[in-house]
Amino acid sequence: MSGDELADALALADGRDGTRGGARGTAHGGGRSGGHEPSPDSRESGPQGPHGPQGSRDGARHRDWPAARAAAARAGAGRRSEPAAVPLEEALGHRLAAPLTALTDLPAFDTSAMDGWAVSGPGPWEPLDPEDGTRDAGDTAPGTADGTDGTAPGTRHGILAGDDRPAPLPDGRAVRIATGARIPPGTTAVLRSEYGEVRDRRLRANAAPQHGADIRPRGQECRAGDHLLPGGTPVTPAVLGLAAAAGWDELPVVRRPRAEVLVLGDELLASGLPSGGRVRDALGPMVGPWLTALGAEVTATRRLGDDAGALYAALGETTADLVVTTGGTASGPVDHVHPALRGLGAELLVDGVRVRPGHPMLLARLPSGAHLVGLPGNPLAAVSGLLTLAEPLLRAATAAEPSARPPAGSPAGRDTLPTAALLGEVQGHPRDTRLVPVVQDGGGVRPLRFSGPAMLRGIAAATALAVVPPGGAATGAGVHLLRLPWA
Numbered sequence: 001m002s003g004d005e006l007a008d009a010l011a012l013a014d015g016r017d018g019t020r021g022g023a024r025g026t027a028h029g030g031g032r033s034g035g036h037e038p039s040p041d042s043r044e045s046g047p048q049g050p051h052g053p054q055g056s057r058d059g060a061r062h063r064d065w066p067a068a069r070a071a072a073a074r075a076g077a078g079r080r081s082e083p084a085a086v087p088l089e090e091a092l093g094h095r096l097a098a099p100l101t102a103l104t105d106l107p108a109f110d111t112s113a114m115d116g117w118a119v120s121g122p123g124p125w126e127p128l129d130p131e132d133g134t135r136d137a138g139d140t141a142p143g144t145a146d147g148t149d150g151t152a153p154g155t156r157h158g159i160l161a162g163d164d165r166p167a168p169l170p171d172g173r174a175v176r177i178a179t180g181a182r183i184p185p186g187t188t189a190v191l192r193s194e195y196g197e198v199r200d201r202r203l204r205a206n207a208a209p210q211h212g213a214d215i216r217p218r219g220q221e222c223r224a225g226d227h228l229l230p231g232g233t234p235v236t237p238a239v240l241g242l243a244a245a246a247g248w249d250e251l252p253v254v255r256r257p258r259a260e261v262l263v264l265g266d267e268l269l270a271s272g273l274p275s276g277g278r279v280r281d282a283l284g285p286m287v288g289p290w291l292t293a294l295g296a297e298v299t300a301t302r303r304l305g306d307d308a309g310a311l312y313a314a315l316g317e318t319t320a321d322l323v324v325t326t327g328g329t330a331s332g333p334v335d336h337v338h339p340a341l342r343g344l345g346a347e348l349l350v351d352g353v354r355v356r357p358g359h360p361m362l363l364a365r366l367p368s369g370a371h372l373v374g375l376p377g378n379p380l381a382a383v384s385g386l387l388t389l390a391e392p393l394l395r396a397a398t399a400a401e402p403s404a405r406p407p408a409g410s411p412a413g414r415d416t417l418p419t420a421a422l423l424g425e426v427q428g429h430p431r432d433t434r435l436v437p438v439v440q441d442g443g444g445v446r447p448l449r450f451s452g453p454a455m456l457r458g459i460a461a462a463t464a465l466a467v468v469p470p471g472g473a474a475t476g477a478g479v480h481l482l483r484l485p486w487a
């Protein structure tokens, strides 16, 4: 037994404890799921599976589901790129390699929250600008903006955002101030322009402002050194804005792995209605965006038909970190994935998984070092492969801290999956894990109809896939959930 196999056996033991406890099914007969009559398709992944209770000829080389996820996580951890500092404008979509700390207090200085007057002490107040109240606040008299007429600097327009170090405000005085401007020392409050009026060289408030009113104190949002976001956070537009406000020019990020999608199958149509025995390609439009949601940078989605040579060439030439194929994983006459991998001398890390749907899924390492996830062609089986193999691989590859890598020889990639109570019984497979589309409903999850391997109708309405252990799960049983990235 190799180190990896031993690790997987340990992970499997953990998975049994973690994913299967208390969820033994009491379902008998009928293949009922969520209280609905099963469709013929859902029986394919029902209690007998397509090969009956004895399992498939491939069963021996197939991995248990937790062990397959652990192997994928290890593969991803091995390809985590070193953190790199990139300019803000290039950081979008990557993950923070370290916690985002504030490089400054925010606000960096006491700031006016409103346009109005900075006032000192109780009113009425005498404006610093002798002409305040004799003209509109926004008036700018040409030639006087710099205060060269003898008025104190900053008094004609008041204090503007961007002005540095305004002079102290003496008790009983007021000065016009703009939103975002620095508060002069001695200020006790900001009086909004609509709350005050200057008459006879006196500023009067129609209601006395409370001490500190409309002043944003320095450090209100954060102090320099505060942790704003944890490492591993995806860099979104809002994160870019926060990072800029907090003083960052470059961000340390773990770059997204580059992924390429190869869609296999001569029967696939890129547009229009199914016709002449051909069907629409449902995976081309789905897999790339799904990988993006899982943290990959998808460089291309290519349809290769059932051309063995084109597949061989594409795998040999790829510059991606991760190649994801769809279809062609089984042993039909035009299922070219295994032969291409053999021909290239690729290493099969996972060759089939004891999971329904999707058991022919596979994970390999190409001679170039790229990983390949082979998704089965049945569309829900492909989703199962995405969440069983691609998700743990990408999560580990984009983890913020190397310490998050599963150490070799340990129960690697052990999941900490959320759990929820099933609001309907789900019949299990005798030996395989089932992944069943469910929708959150109050505190529980309701199994959805149309969950056959060839169907997307259930998953398109789902918020998660429930992990149903071998044997099934009764109503009320707690099951683990694989959340969908957008739910």
Ligand SMILES: Nc1nc2c(c(=O)[nH]1)N[C@H]1C(S)=C(S)[C@@H](COP(=O)(O)OP(=O)(O)OC[C@H]3O[C@@H](n4cnc5c(N)ncnc54)[C@H](O)[C@@H]3O)O[C@H]1N2
Pocket (backbone or CB within 6 Å): 050, 056, 263, 264, 265, 267, 268, 279, 280, 281, 282, 283, 284, 326, 327, 328, 329, 330, 331, 332, 335, 357, 358, 359, 360, 375, 376, 377, 378, 379, 381, 453
């Ligand atoms: N003798 C056996 N036959 C099959 C087994 C088996 O164990 N023994 N497993 C079945 C299961 S389960 C699955 S899943 C599929 C996996 O097969 P492939 O990965 O080789 O997929 P294909 O044969 O290429 O296609 C299967 C099915 O899916 C449709 N498909 C493929 N790609 C797409 C796409 N992009 N969009 C929409 N539909 C797609 C394809 O037309 C087929 O109907 O093998 C079973 N057979």
Ligand code: MOO
Pocket (backbone or CB within 6 Å): 044, 045, 355, 356, 357, 358, 359, 360, 376, 378, 381, 453, 454
């Ligand atoms: O049932 Mo297959 O497992 O559709 O992948």
